[in-house]
Amino acid sequence: MVNQAHRLLDGLNPGQQRAVMTTEGPVLVVAGPGSGKTRVLTHRIAYLIEELNVSPDSILAMTFTNKAAREMRERIDRLISRDTAAGLVMGTFHSLGVRILRQNPGVVADRLGLLPNFLIYDDGDQLELAKRSTAAAGLDPKQVPARRMLSRISAAKSQLISAQELAETSATYDDELVVRVYQEYERALRAANAVDFDDLLGLPIRLFDSDHAVLERYQRRFRYILVDEYQDTNRVQYVLATALSGYWNNLFVVGDPDQSIYGWRQADIRNILDFEKDFPTAELVHLELNYRSTSRIVQAADRLIRDNEQRIERTIRTENGEGEPIVLRELADQNHEAQFVVSEIRRLINTGRARGEDVAIMYRTTAQSRVLEEAFRVTDIPYRIVGGVRFYERKEVRDVLAVLRLIHNPQDRLSLERIIDNMPLGRGFGPKALETAVTWAALHRRPIVDAFLVMAAGSTDPLDSSRPDFSNAGASAATRIGTALAFLRERARTVSLAELFDSVVEKTGYRDSFNQGTEDDLQRWANILELRADLERYETVEPSEALSAYLEQISLIADVDAMNDQAQDQVTLITLHSAKGLEFPVVFITGVEEGLLPISRAIEAEAIGDSLPLEEERRLMYVGVTRAKTLLYLSYAANRMSYGRFQSGVASRFLQAIPAELVRSVTRGGQSRGGGAGRMASSVSGPLSSRVASTWNDRPGLADTAAPVVELPDYQTGQRVFHAKFGEGVVAEVVPRRDDVEISVMFDRHGRKRLMGTLARLEVLS
DNA sequence: TTTATCCCTATTTTT
DNA sequence: TAGGGATAAA
Numbered sequence: 195m196v197n198q199a200h201r202l203l204d205g206l207n208p209g210q211q212r213a214v215m216t217t218e219g220p221v222l223v224v225a226g227p228g229s230g231k232t233r234v235l236t237h238r239i240a241y242l243i244e245e246l247n248v249s250p251d252s253i254l255a256m257t258f259t260n261k262a263a264r265e266m267r268e269r270i271d272r273l274i275s276r277d278t279a280a281g282l283v284m285g286t287f288h289s290l291g292v293r294i295l296r297q298n299p300g301v302v303a304d305r306l307g308l309l310p311n312f313l314i315y316d317d318g319d320q321l322e323l324a325k326r327s328t329a330a331a332g333l334d335p336k337q338v339p340a341r342r343m344l345s346r347i348s349a350a351k352s353q354l355i356s357a358q359e360l361a362e363t364s365a366t367y368d369d370e371l372v373v374r375v376y377q378e379y380e381r382a383l384r385a386a387n388a389v390d391f392d393d394l395l396g397l398p399i400r401l402f403d404s405d406h407a408v409l410e411r412y413q414r415r416f417r418y419i420l421v422d423e424y425q426d427t428n429r430v431q432y433v434l435a436t437a438l439s440g441y442w443n444n445l446f447v448v449g450d451p452d453q454s455i456y457g458w459r460q461a462d463i464r465n466i467l468d469f470e471k472d473f474p475t476a477e478l479v480h481l482e483l484n485y486r487s488t489s490r491i492v493q494a495a496d497r498l499i500r501d502n503e504q505r506i507e508r509t510i511r512t513e514n515g516e517g518e519p520i521v522l523r524e525l526a527d528q529n530h531e532a533q534f535v536v537s538e539i540r541r542l543i544n545t546g547r548a549r550g551e552d553v554a555i556m557y558r559t560t561a562q563s564r565v566l567e568e569a570f571r572v573t574d575i576p577y578r579i580v581g582g583v584r585f586y587e588r589k590e591v592r593d594v595l596a597v598l599r600l601i602h603n604p605q606d607r608l609s610l611e612r613i614i615d616n617m618p619l620g621r622g623f624g625p626k627a628l629e630t631a632v633t634w635a636a637l638h639r640r641p642i643v644d645a646f647l648v649m650a651a652g653s654t655d656p657l658d659s660s661r662p663d664f665s666n667a668g669a670s671a672a673t674r675i676g677t678a679l680a681f682l683r684e685r686a687r688t689v690s691l692a693e694l695f696d697s698v699v700e701k702t703g704y705r706d707s708f709n710q711g712t713e714d715d716l717q718r719w720a721n722i723l724e725l726r727a728d729l730e731r732y733e734t735v736e737p738s739e740a741l742s743a744y745l746e747q748i749s750l751i752a753d754v755d756a757m758n759d760q761a762q763d764q765v766t767l768i769t770l771h772s773a774k775g776l777e778f779p780v781v782f783i784t785g786v787e788e789g790l791l792p793i794s795r796a797i798e799a800e801a802i803g804d805s806l807p808l809e810e811e812r813r814l815m816y817v818g819v820t821r822a823k824t825l826l827y828l829s830y831a832a833n834r835m836s837y838g839r840f841q842s843g844v845a846s847r848f849l850q851a852i853p854a855e856l857v858r859s860v861t862r863g864g865q866s867r868g869g870g871a872g873r874m875a876s877s878v879s880g881p882l883s884s885r886v887a888s889t890w891n892d893r894p895g896l897a898d899t900a901a902p903v904v905e906l907p908d909y910q911t912g913q914r915v916f917h918a919k920f921g922e923g924v925v926a927e928v929v930p931r932r933d934d935v936e937i938s939v940m941f942d943r944h945g946r947k948r949l950m951g952t953l954a955r956l957e958v959l960s
Numbered sequence: 961t962t963t964a965t966c967c968c969t970a971t972t973t974t975t
Numbered sequence: 976t977a978g979g980g981a982t983a984a985a
Contacts, residue, residue, distance in 0.1 A: 258975080259975075260975095286975065287975075288975050289975095316975095317974080317975095335980090341970095391974090391975060392975095394975085395975095455973075456973080456974080456975095458972075458973065458974090459973080459974065459975080558972065558973075559971055559972055559973075560971080560972085560973080561971055561972090561976095562971095581974085621961085621962095622961080624961060749975095750975070751975090752974070752975055753974075755975095769972090769973065769974090770973080771972085771973045771974070772973085772974080790972090793971090793972050793973085794971095794972090795972070796972090810973095811972095814972095814973080835976080836971075836976090837969090837970075837971080837976075838976040838977080839976090
């Protein structure tokens, strides 16, 4: 026993030990980056089980991603034996929500009107539903963007505000619109026997409200509750966690207010800031010693985050060595930035300083990953992009999934319509016929899909009044669709998911529609086959359970969840948001520019007196910086293409906070210098690179990002010029810009275009 | 009903 | 730039 305790506490610092051993009552651990927070969580769970003989199934641990849960479980399994830890409930808030709804089918059906085969609507479905709801509320989608409605609805739902409650507090005309759309949206969700992400958290709470006995059961069962990333919980998650811990009162939360980056998703930083107020008896543990990063990186992060007003005063520190200077690099544009990143990584790999898997490139917006990927694609350096276009969001994958979803839940109108619109099976069945089916369904209070099944079941009497009143063409299409669906539905009962998949792509005619042999077709078909491979993982699951389990699982995976832990030699491309909780020896943060990091919206908000978004941007930068263990690169581009236009970029204000002595900086301007950086710039082909000189020099302030030494051809109006893409044209106008010129050219074939002189690569013909 | 073309807007981040 | 949505044409 004593030995065990030693083993589990060994190597922990005093704060960590206190966090592990204070098992009774509420505990808040404010854990700085790299301070061993996961260690505390895993050791605490192991300690509870092994030392205090707590049954694992009375412990509930909530994480932000499935990946975090998986990793924690693995670490616990290593601390104590796997068998000992079996029964431990660990996962995301959303998966806990599903679990609760699934475990109480009777009450859920009675009180919430949700049948056990409910589907989880993802982003795309939610937006589609919001569009329809906006239209159903009689609003013009051009004037009232469904996107905005959806985010307002989601905001309300994550604060447990129902449409009715919103109606009572609505103050503006806009609020009224939201209420109307919200009501339609909820109605459509229930009609489809579907829930959205917010429901996964909100419905369990409504369930508890309507039947207290259910809540009590969970309360008594979960004697110890642990919440990771507490700073990113929203109102509903807070209510859920506190409700569940209401009996034993052993709520243990870990978080870092400085890493709260999900305010836009209604994460409420007050949850962590007010923890002591909510739980006056709470034990407070501060973990401030950073074990991850070099001293320079820790100092830079500390100085950066100090500029925030909304924070608990504290200092993170480390006992690690000074390490190497942070590299700050200014590049001409996003292509040069990508080139810089790639060549620097190549250098690190070639000199044996790092392996590909040690390196991560982080960025603010997913759009930034494209140019980076292009740069990597022409190299032999393996890379992986976390997120990006997600597999399950690809159109062809969604099309096939729609069939599986409809089989599982016949009320899923969205999927039914998707099939009709996108698959050969639906050909000849247009909006008018659909209208007929919808009317019939409403009249008979049956799912729309039954209109098709009834046709397929085939009463031969055309005057049968219980049949939908289709036109001739509509009737034959409906019969065809109904026959296929009935067949597939039957098949789902008996065969594996992979076999069901085969029947689906055959009977819907979808497979044959990929026979054109174009590059695009091949790629999309390959994606569909990947879906089949994915389904094969459920080979061992009972057919009656498999479909449900599969659909649920794919609804709840996050980008990072799909991240392979054994990333062999692969460089990781990832958004700053997704990077939270990860660490890498080498980190590049790209696009550290005004407008991007901080994002322009935050700058705009600050201009009208709301500095909260800007502070969240700073925390995002802080998260990025603190991911790095030994090497940190920060880069920005003087020009960046956005909205298909070049915009000149300015170094981010966040860079100013980082003391010059921690940084080695390379900016454009000044004389070229051999070696290192100079070579990177000139490795870019084309006329530009030879003109852009680079040098090591002192760190620039914002003011002296300065005019680069760039020789521009002396463009004159009336000159005849040639452009690689637009062909020949005549210079119409030349306007000097800060460190460039803007040239308007009337092209013979493409009309008037505005180009930046340094980038246009125009050839002067006359 | 399907396909082509044009215009418009969006790019923050994700369970 | 790109993708969605509306409109026109076949």
